[in-house]
Each structure stands twice: as structure tokens, then as C-alpha cells.
Amino acid sequence: MVKLSKCSYLAWELGSAEAGALKQEYFTENELLIGICSIEKIALLIKENNINFNQEYADDINMENNELTDFFSRFNLEQSNIRRSIRELIEKGNFNSESPMLKRSETCKKVFIEAEIIAINMKSDTVRCIHILKAIFTNPTNIIKIFFKEKGISLDELTTHLDSKMENKTTNSSSNHILIKHGKNLTQLAKQNKLTPLIGRNEELLQLVRTLNKHKKNNPLIIGEPGVGKTALVNGLAIKISDGSLKDFLKDKEIIEINMASLVAGTKYRGDFEEKITDLINETKENSNIILFIDEIHTIFCAGSTNGSLNASNMIKPALVNGDLVLIGATTLLEYKKYFESDPAFERRFQPIILNEPTINDTLLILNGLKEKYEDYHNVKISQEAINSAVNLSVRYIQDRNLPDKALDVIDEACSRKLIPKLDITNSLHIETVVGEEDVRNVISDWTGIPILNDSSQLEKAQKIESFLKSKIIGQNQAIEKVSNRIKKAYVGIHNPEKPLAVFLFLGPTGVGKTYLSKILSTFLFNSEKSLIRIDMSEYKEEHSISKLIGSPPGYVGSDEGGFLTNAIKRNPYSIILLDEIEKAHPKLFDVFLQAFDEGRLTDGKGNTVNAKNCIFIMTSNIQLDTNQDYNRAFGKTQENINTINILDNLAQVMKPELVNRIDDVIIFNPLTKADNESLVRLYIDEINERLFSEKTIELKVKNSVCKYLVDKGYNKKFGARYLKRTVEKALEYPISDMIINGEVKKGDIIEISAINNNLEFKVK
Template sequence: MLLVRGREYLAQYPNFTLVGREHDLERISSILIRKSSNSLLLTGPAGVGVSMLTLGLQAIKSSPDTPFDLIVKKLFWLNCDALFSSGDSAKINNEFQSILKKLKQTPESVLIITDTANFLEGAHNTGNAHFINALNNADKSSNFQVILEVRDDKLSSVLKASTKMPELYTLYDVKEPVGDDLKAIVSVVAKDLSEHHKIQITEDAIDEAIHLTSKYRDSLGLGGAQPQRAISLLDRALASYRQLTHKQHPKIVELMDKIAKSTNEVEQQDLQQQLEQWQKDWQELKSEINKTYQYQRDAETLRFQLQDEITQLQEEEDNSNNSQPTTIKTFAQFTAGGFDSPAVAKLKEKIRQIDTEIAQNNNQHQKLVMLANKDLRLNRQEVITEFSKVSGIPANKLDENEVENLINLEANLLSRIFGQDSIVKHVANSVKVAKVDELEESGPAMSYLFLGPSGVGKTEMAKALAKYVYGDEKSLVRFDMSEYMEKHAVAKLIGAPPGYEGFEAGGILTNSVRAKPVGIYLFDEIEKAHPDVFNIFLQILSDGRLTDNVGRTVDFSDIMIIMTSNIGQPYYLDPNLTDEEARGLATNELNNTYRSELLNRFNGRENILHFKRLPMEVIEQIICREINKLNQAYQHRGFTIEISDSSISAFCHDHYDLIRGARGLPGYIKTNIRPFIVNHILQNPNDKGIFSAVYNQQTHSFDMTFCKI
């Protein structure tokens, strides 16, 4: 069937329930009942549930609250696989024209194509590339409408297929659900998962799946967008948990753990008795389940054998019929007319008996499995364990308390950012306010402008915030604004206009935010960007939203914006100026360079932060930190690196450059000290001992020695 009616299509999903998408359905419905541009181009990332919305349209038609103008719409789904299956270009064209004719003759009809990119590819491959124009012409000249579903990464190819798209279609971008809507959707699907796996899912497991898949978006193998990511994680966690528990029931593990921890002999004896009884009952239950498995296999094998015998008998009877004279009517000839011979009938009766026994055995098997699973519940910890396997992030890190992380944020930042204590305190407090305060404000989650000389911790601050606030330094996305100096830079960020080269690629910034809507976006050296780019910055900082070249809006409300600027560099580097004097002069230059409305967007300029020059004692602290990192890296091999305070001080005085700041010093450690250590390990893999580094002021390098222990 090339066209599937809405009721029939919905019947394929007997348990379908659409929740958390009421606003989207309302918007889509209002578009469908408009007079013009009332066809829809539904787009969204993979896994967001675009197809569920069109199913929801059919489902709400039975609701008494649905507008009459929508109830009268007749929804039809196009079966693209059936349409293109023949590969015959002429036949496919005739069938498609018949579809269009039927839609024209059916008042208030709506054609839904679930994978528009696949439809266009199929049309092109069969020599029917004109289908999209034929569809659009029919849509424009008649009273039927079209809903095209397309993944956002395929949207540009669909828009290029016809110039009439903007005129006929309203683009509707399906966003990832969040908050209560996301939980409602995942909870509904979790019921189906629970029924499939026959394991209950606790609410905290659902919450944790949503939390982890929202926070760590770069993890592989979990689908593209919410809610699919959380659903995939729950499904995987259930499968892993079921395998694990069928080997050893959690109650047995719990009793064994209690016995190991107990110090009371009487209690231990009681627990041991419980454990032995549980182990006995569990083994008996597993044995019964295995018997049903074995019976199922044996019965199915016998059934296949009987079916083969029937086929062989029927072939022999057919051959016998062909060898008989046509004037003689044998029983075999009568059976060829539709009756079974006694031998075949007997075998078929055996198969019916086996089918009955298989069904009874299957019922018994299901009861035993339900009994085995009755105490099993997927909890938060199992979800964390599974996500750890998927992401490679240690489970203990995933289990960290976010409240504790916020409480410890200042201390964690201070462990990485030296010499900028007041800035660390300000940033930590503002992050806590943004995370805990529930005031609804436009704009990104947080926004900062960092000023100051090079190598004083601006980029390191961004990396540290990515790790301690968003859980991973990979959540930091950096844009080097020196790459956006030309006038067409805006097009690079949000996408080129229709008809221009690169239109189909979209914008680098908008694409990135769509793919990663949570994290830190660092815009480095903003003074190098073209002036037109600052209009984009102003829109982001003011509204927290940005519209790309095809009309899709991206949301910055869960993103921390950090911008850096080299404004005032001569003042910061002037040794004759104090930090306060340099800050004042840099602020004056900042005010003369950028518009007030832009600067005011950084929390009323409170988040314009001036990083100070680093004194020599702080530079020495940074080198000590690098040496500690080396010791941690080689400790498991039995090596220690020792450098005296005097050597560190002499090294810093020789190599510290005010222009580069502390940036070059850790690199020196990597290129001069570490090679000596690595070469020694390669040549003497069984050695253990102490590497000593003594700074030689004549050669301006470290003299390395090794003392074996």
C-alpha cells in the first residue's frame, strides 16, 4: 500500500502516547489550519522525536478538545519503500502521479513523508528527480497539504531541492525537550522498556539517565538528541543489569556483603543460613528456567523436522500425480485439489499439538522469568555503571554530588588558577548564583569578558570551569576570532544566505550550539573579529538566542559565554604601572573600543574581569605544580623527580617572559626534562629511583641525573 491512512498508521503503534509535546502540537496544528504557507517542514536532530509529532496529530483527532478545522484533516503517510521498490522509473512515476491525483480529489488531505531526504534520494536514483517539484506544484494549486520530516543534518539538501520551499512550507524546528517535559517522555517509554526487560525502573534511575545524558553529551553510542539519549541509556542499563543478575541474584550479593561486614557471630550465622537458602532457591529456579529453554529448543527442532517431512511427502505426491494416467482419479489427485493426504494430515496434527505445547511452555517460562525478576529494580547506581562503560568516565566521578562540586568550586579553581584569587572568588560565586537561582532571565547562563596579559590564566580558567562546572574539559568550545576578520564572517557563524556558496553547510556557531547546547563557548581575542560580528555577540548576550540562515533558532540559555580581549596589553605589560593603574587605563580603552550596550551585557559590567600580572613567586608555584604532575605520572613506575627550590627559582628568573607569561614554562619542562626520563625508562625498564634536576645558569638548562634505589 503506497498511501497509509492515518488511523491505520496509528494502529501500528497500539500503545502510543504523546506527552511533553503539547506546545509543539499546538503550534503545528495552528500552521496546518492557516490559509497560506500551511504545509510543514518539520526538522530536528536525530532522536528528538519528529515522527512522534505527526503521530500525535493523528492521535489528538479523537480528542473532543481538538479544533474542528484539524479534526477534518485526513492524514496520509507515504510508503516510500513500496513506492521505489520496483526500480521501474515509468511505473514509479505513474504511481506517484496517481497518489497526487488521489490527494487532490480528497478534501482536507495531508500527505506526510517521514524521511524526506530518503524520498528525494529514491526519486533521484530512479530518474524521477522532478517529484519534489511535482509535489510542490500540486500543493500550491490544490487544497491538500504536505508535511515533510527531515533530520536537521539533511535539511540543507532538502531546501536545495526546490526554490519554492520557503513559499509553501513553514519551517518548524523541533527542539530537545527539557525539564518536566523530558522526564514525562522518558517515563512513558520507560514503562515499555520495563515490560520488555521484565525489570522495574525506579524514578531515580530515570532521573540519573536524563541527568547524565544531558550533562555529558559527547558520549558515544547513545543516539543524537534527547529523549533518545536517555532512553538508549536506560535500555542498555537494563540489558546489562539483567545479564548480571541472572548470573548472581542481587539478594545473594547483598547477603554475602553483609556477612563480610558483620562482626557479630550470631548475626553471621543467621545471614549464612539466609544465604544458603537463597542460593538453593535461586539455583532451583534457574534450573527450571533452563528446562523451559531446552524444551523450547527441542520442540522447535522437532517442528522443523515435521515441516520438512510434510514438504517431502507433498513433493512425492505431486510427482505421483504427474505419473498417473489422466483418466484414473487417484486419492493423491483429489488431495492435489486442496485436501491433505492421511500422512500429511497426521503430520500437521502433530505440528498443531507441538504448537500448543510450545505456547504452554512459553507461558510457564514467562512466569518463571517474572518470578526470577520480581525483586529486581534498576536503580541509579546501575545507570551510572552503564554510562561509565559507554563514556569511559570513571563511575566514581559520575557519582559526584553536584551540590558538593558547587560548594568546592572555588577551592577547585584555586588549585589550577594561581595568583588570581579575587577573580576566582568572583567567578565561583557568580556560577553558584546562576546554578541555584531560579530567576528567569534572558541571555546565556553566564557571560564573562576576560582581560589581561598573556599567560596569566584566562584560558586555563575557561578549561577549569568546563571541568568543574560541566564535568569535562571537552565541554569547552573555542572560537579563535582572528579567523573571523572579514566581512563575510557573520555568514561563517550563522550560515550563508540562500543562493550563496556554503548555504547548505549552515553556520559554524549555530551548528555547534545545536549539537552541543550545554557547555562553555570561548570567543578568543574578540578585538580581531569584524565589527559586524559584534551584532551577533550582542544578540547572544541580550536574548540568549540566535537564528541561523534557514530560520532555525538556537538557544544559549544553558551555555556559559567567555570572551577574551587583548585590549590594554601595553598597560598590563608596563612594569612602571601598578595593577590598578593598568586596569584603569585598560578600562578606558575598552570603553572607547566597544559599544556600551555590549559591555553592559556582562552582568552590568560586573563580569568584566581584569587578570593581573603574575609575580615571580606565583610563577614558581606553577612550575612546582608541573613537577608534581610529573611525579604523579611516574609514581606507579617507581620513579620520583626532585628539583630544589633554588633551581626552580633560578629557572623561572631566566626563562619567565612578561609578554608570554607562564605559558611557555610548562612547555620547557615537557621538552627538556621529560625526554631524559622517558629515554632512561626505555633503556632501563626495570629501574626504580630518583631523577634529580639541577638548573645550570651557565647553560640555562637542567642537568639531569638518576639515582637507582
């Protein structure tokens, strides 16, 4: 006696429940057919993890569901339509059964007996749903005859196709047991419209078809960076095969995607994995219409590899040579070099197809082609402005990913956010359903941490840059104007896109605001000083310290860690890079920056190119102080009177001309005057007052005489603002700290400070 398969028994239960719902006295072939067609609902629930079955049970159901789906799709029949139509043809009864399992009718019992005979003849160890189907179609009920007659389908044709489908079955399972259990039939999924359509890529698809049509070396290997559409190309081929738009040699082909993880899973003992691979090869040989597809094909080099055993790549080599196996692989260029080039015998069995990142125009076509699919899924409308922004902004701001993947992810995220604007949406009365440009900007801004404004907001912000910097930086108006002009050009988008946003060299004595201007500029552009990548060049005095910036070359210690600068740019492609005190570094260090300053590209120790075109490079130095100690002559003049040619000549004496020639602006910072120092003192006092009030709710009231007193005490043309700041700290912060500790000042008090007889007087009010 042959037992029912798990799926057949499930179909029996579903059919019996259907008969009970229709208040039938007996469970007939009609309800049994409905039960068989309900298997796809159970398989879908398993896939979505909405129902718990053990893995073996789930695999059996999925395997038979794939068989059923394949069978019905051959005749353009949808199982949901069969269920609905048969249910409508059955007259509802009035029998109420107390048992969940109804008795079978005599004809239904004969169907199961006939199905068992069919299973025995097919040398199957279980009665599967396709055996039951053949038994039903051999002796159909009137309702089943009516249904298929209305569809214009002959029952003889159905049974003939079932006979051909059940030929050459093994005693354990169908001949495609391994393919069904560990694979996914892309061609059948394409017939069910479950694959994303391929937009564009006509040349690559043509090359793929031509490779499959070759007599030898007909195994295509799709090579491309992550996210460029390697899997989508194979899905596109499956769609072309399913709709019959390709030539005869691919007309009846089926593309099966093999899950390598599923093949390896459960291989507890030595030989289990090899047996699975052998069965896979044999089943594919027996079905000449099968084309295998392995995504991330480089994984077969490691799959099953243990001491004394063969890995998967060595096992399938002979089949690839003889043409018994047609295999499509997909991998990245890095993995191709690492695995395939190390095994030339395996490499030559494949025909590489290079898949490059699509252009912006091609990506726009792809997004427009897929727009309707995303709209239907999210139940929103996507504007053309949103699509244009998703492509252009992702290219500009998301540097570490490729088109079209990153643009599609942006659109997907924007649609999701439109429907779920916040965690608690139960009280939302209305949710806008049109995804626009603003939604896309918000997504990319959150992903990258870069504030992305619309055109009008950008222009408005660009107008404020000069006034903002002047409010924070004292006494360097000419320097601020030069920096502002260069940044404004980048803001409106008329700078050369093949170069960095700006390359500055700040020259001036110590303590005049060179480094501080860089920090304030970072705060203005990116709302945070964290986007300032500060490199203290005094740490790079040795020639070999270059490796700290770009990473050690292969073979050296730390080669896998990367460099500080290259890693920082990869993480924050929009940033300000401050090279502080460049005269302290080894001269050869700046050879690394020649291409960075000129074309916005850096190459790390591994040979990977880092995009620095969205960076602002700022170098600070007091080179002229080392060549001329007369500060009045070196930095005392206003910038209008400084001869730029002389500055460049002086720089060329200590820096290579090719480096100087790549600097956009050499900006001279003047020594601070007494008037500038008074403004600085007022700024420092405001900072102290703000900290005191926020921490202790203590307020400072400082008279003008105090500012003059502090300037007289702290003004030093040679040491600049830092010396003045230390003077303010000693004169104000130290005494106030003592007063708070001693209990002289409490929360809510006001400290009034005045200068009397060349001394500061503190009064608490």
C-alpha cells in the same frame, strides 16, 4: 480451473498439520479454519524477519492476512481465540499418519470446489482465503456452528459480510490490491490495540477532524519539527475512529498509511510507477471510506520523477482538486518550504496544521500516559522521578532534538539498560527492575558526554571549585574567586536561564594564566579539555572572516558547511568558548556576539538559531598593555584597589560600549611575584617527575635550592610564566634527555638535582 493462492495453499498445509497433531484420519473444514486463522502467525514471523519468504510470497501473505484481520475484527473475533476454541471442541483421535499431508474429507473437498466457484463468480484469478471462508460458513460443520453460536454471531451475517467484502473485485486481485500491498491500515491496527495512544494534542486533533469534514480543501498537511508527534496525531485519529468516539462522517472511515518506498520498488520500466499511482487513485475513488496518509509527504515530489515522466505529486493533483482523494500528509517546516512553496498549485490543495513542540507539562502528561506501555514492554517499573528527570534533563542537555520524542527515547533507553546492564548478563543473579532518576541521568550523560550529577553531588562539586582552581593556578586568587562565584550561581540554578551561564573578560599581561584558567575550568566542569572551544582571534583580522564563525550566507562558497563556532555549539551545547586575544580580531567581528552574550543565541549563515544559553564565554586580552606600557601602574595593583569604572572606561575606548555592557565580570590578572614563580617552578618539576616516572620509571629528587636558582634565572615580570617554563625546560629536561640517551640513567634510577655555585648538579642513584 482457478488455482489456490499462495496464502490458501499455506492455510491448507497448516490445517493438515493441525489435523495430524490431533491424530485425525481426515483433514476437515474444522482444521482448515484453524489453518486460515494461523496465517496471522506466519505474517508476524515474516514481519519480525524470523522466517524467509521471497518478497512476492510475503506480500501475498500480508495482503490476505490484512483481509482476514479486517474481516474478523468486524465481529470482535480474535483469530487466536478461534484456533484455541475449535481445537478444544475437536475430539482427539488415535490415527497415526506417516504422511505429513492428510487426505481431505469429502465435505472438505466440496468446500474447495465451492470456493473455486465463488472465486470465478468474483472474477478472481486465484482462490483466496476469504473465498474458502465463505464456503466453510455456507455449509458449516457442527463444531463451527457450536462455536459461533456461543459467540452470539450468526453465520448468515458472516456470509453476508463476506459477500459485500468481495464485491467489485478485479480479475487480478481484490479492489484494494494496491492499498493492501503498499499500505498499512491504521484503523485496523487501532482496533487490535497495536497503535500507541495519543495523549493530549486535543486542539490539533480537533483541527484535523474539522479539516477532514470540509467540503473543499479537506486535505490536512501536518507541519512540525522532527519528533514533535506528527505521526502520533494521525495514529490518535485512527484510534478515535476505531472506538467510535467521532461523529458519523468519520464513523466508517479507514486510514491507510501509504509506503512510498514500496510503491517505487520494483518499477523497472517506464510506466510501471505511473500505473501503480493510477491504480492507487482509482482504488481510493472506489472506496469512499478510505483516507490516505503519507508520512514524509515531500518524498512524492521526487518519486517517479525521470525525464519525460510525471512524478507522483503531479499525478494526484487532479484527484485532490475534485475531492476524489482525501489525503493527510506530514512533513517538516524545512521540507515544506523547499518543496511545497515551490509548487503553489500543489500547496493550495492542502490545509496546513502547525504542530508545535509540546510544553514541559504536556510532555509530562504524555510520558505518564505511556508509562504503562513501556513498563509492560520492558517488564520494569518506571518511577515518577525518572519521568520528571527525563523531561527536564532532555530539555536542558539535548538541544538538537524535540519533545516528546527525546524524552521518550531517554525512558526507553533507561528501561533497556536496566534489563541489560552489561554485555555479559548470563551470570547476573538479580537485576533491579525499577527505573529511577539515576538511570535517566546516566543515559543522558552518555549521550551528551556531559557529567550530570544529582543535586547533592552538584552542591558538593560546587564547593570544591575554588580550591581546585587555586591548586592549579598560582597567584591569581582574586580572579579565581570571581570566576568561582559566578559558576557556583549557575550550579545551584539561580542564574537567569535566558542568558549564558557566564561571560568573562580576562585582562592581564602575557603569561599570567588567562588561557590556562579556561582550560582548567573546562577540565573541572566537564572532565576534559575537549569541551573547550578555543578560537584564536588573530585568525579573524579581516571583516569577511566572520563567515568562518557562523557560516557563509546562501549563495556563497561553503554555505552548506556551516560555521566553526555554530557547529561546535550544536555538537557540544555545554561548553566553554574561549575567545583568545580579542584585540587581534576585526572590531566588527564582535557584533556577532552581542546577542550571544545577552540572550544566549547565535544565528548561523542559514538563519538557524543556535542555543548558547548553556555556554560559558571567556575573552582574554592585554588591551591595557597596549594603552599603557607601565606594567606596575597597569596591573601591579591588587584588585581591591582597581577602580572598575576606570577599567570599563578604558575598555570602551577600544571596544563598543554595548559589548562591554554585556560582560558579566571583567577580571584582572596580576603579574606574578617571585613567590608565585617559586610555586610555579615546583608545579613544573612535579609535571616532569610524573612524566618521567610513567614513561621510564625514573624518579626526580629536587632540592629547594634548585627552585630558587630557576626562579632567579627565569623570573621576568614582562614575559610571565611562559618564559619561566622555558627556563625550566632548558635547565632540567635537556640534560636529563641527554643522560637517558647516553645510558647514564636507566629504568628505576633516581636523579638527585641540586644547585651548587650557581650551577645545577645531577647525580644518579
